Amino acid sequence: MIETHKLEGVRSASPEETRERILVAARDVIGRKGKRGATTREIAEVAGVNEATLFRHFGTKEALLGACAQHFCGHLQLADVAAQLSGELAGDLLAMARVMLARFESLQDIIRWSLVEQEYDTDIFAQTAWRPQLAILAVLTEFMRRRVEAGEVRGEPQKLAMVFLGLVFMHALGRKKFPDSLLHRGDADAALRFYIDVFLNGVRNS
Numbered sequence: 001m002i003e004t005h006k007l008e009g010v011r012s013a014s015p016e017e018t019r020e021r022i023l024v025a026a027r028d029v030i031g032r033k034g035k036r037g038a039t040t041r042e043i044a045e046v047a048g049v050n051e052a053t054l055f056r057h058f059g060t061k062e063a064l065l066g067a068c069a070q071h072f073c074g075h076l077q078l079a080d081v082a083a084q085l086s087g088e089l090a091g092d093l094l095a096m097a098r099v100m101l102a103r104f105e106s107l108q109d110i111i112r113w114s115l116v117e118q119e120y121d122t123d124i125f126a127q128t129a130w131r132p133q134l135a136i137l138a139v140l141t142e143f144m145r146r147r148v149e150a151g152e153v154r155g156e157p158q159k160l161a162m163v164f165l166g167l168v169f170m171h172a173l174g175r176k177k178f179p180d181s182l183l184h185r186g187d188a189d190a191a192l193r194f195y196i197d198v199f200l201n202g203v204r205n206s
Contacts, residue, residue, distance in 0.1 A: 019057050021047040026068040031109040035065060069110050075135035077103070082143050089152050090196050096143070097168050097192045100136060104172035111173070137161055153200070167195040 013021070025047035030038045040061050044054045058064040078099050085092040104111070140161035147153050153160060171191055175184045183191050 100168045
């Protein structure tokens, strides 16, 4: 469970601090009660603000849920790592895969409520928070675009990014669900290197 504190009577916070408190509170309440059971009233209470403040920052419950998932997805950290990569392709992919795996494993609560409850299929939540990795996909797509232009890989950058992202995402889910399987037990790096080898080289003998 995310550790949160009710912050009643605290001195006036900056808008950024207030927004952060609301996001942390939303993650905590949704993690315990799901999207349907979480109310803006309880989220505001846990954050130590009133509902009017919550709505002033986020507008609607759905927008808050989307902002919560995107806030915690770690795409800025991945973008920082990707911006510093310019070396050997497999090594660069491994560096990004490590960041992604660590982030996905820390997002098990958000991933769970994003996948389990489907009542938000047609609204803003489906667009931004069903998969908190959507912002990460944009970072990966840009990485793949540069590598395609350099002639290192072939294909459509976004599709390549989606395949690579899917490998790491499913590994993160599988490590918790099937810890004793051949791919998930032991060193995570070994599995990531295997995925990268399959991604770059395929499995067919030529």
